[in-house]
Amino acid sequence: MAYPHTDNDSRIVVLxxxxxxxxxxxxxxxxxxxxxxxxxxxxxxxxxxxxxxxWNFNGGELRDRPRVRFVDxxxxxxxxxxxxxxxxxxxxxxxxxxxxxxxxxxxxxxVPTGAQCPILS
Numbered sequence: 140m141a142y143p144h145t146d147n148d149s150r151i152v153v154l155x156x157x158x159x160x161x162x163x164x165x166x167x168x169x170x171x172x173x174x175x176x177x178x179x180x181x182x183x184x185x186x187x188x189x190x191x192x193x194w195n196f197n198g199g200e201l202r203d204r205p206r207v208r209f210v211d212x213x214x215x216x217x218x219x220x221x222x223x224x225x226x227x228x229x230x231x232x233x234x235x236x237x238x239x240x241x242x243x244x245x246x247x248x249x250v251p252t253g254a255q256c257p258i259l260s
Contacts, residue, residue: 140181143174145196149206152243153192156212161231163243168206169234171196210243 149168154161164172175190182188196206 140178142195143171143178145171145175145198145206149196150237150240150244151192151196151207152240153207153209154212154243155209157214158228159231160229161233163233163235163240165237165240166234168196169232172232208244 146167148165149171150165151168151172152163154163172190175195179188179190192207193205193209
C-alpha cells in the first residue's frame with residue numbers, strides 16, 4: 140500500500156520536558172498526521188504499519204527545509220516526575236498558530252520554561 144501524502148507546508152515541533160511530550164502542529168501537519176493514522180488503522184491484523192515523524196514527514200531524506208523539529212525543554216521545577224493526576228507519562232497533540240511554532244522552531248536554545256511556557260505549564 141502506498142504511503143500517505145504529507146503536505147509540504149506541514150510543520151511539527153515535538154517538545155520534550157521530563158515525562159511530558161507535546162506534539163505541536165499547524166493544520167497541514169495534523170491533517171497529514173491523520174492520513175498516516177488512518178493508513179495505519181487500515182492494516183490487516185497481522186501487519187505492522189508505522190510512521191516515523193522525522194523520516195516520513197521529511198520525505199525520507201534530509202531536507203533544506205525540514206518539517207519536524209525536536210526541542211528538549213528544561214524540566215519544570217514546579218512539577219515532579221509524575222503528572223498531577225497520577226497517570227505518569229503524557230503525550231499531547233496540539234494545533235497551534237504559526238507564531239507558536241516559530242517561537243520553538245527558531246530558538247531551540249532560548250525556549251521559555253515553567254510558568255513562562257504556555258504550552259506545558
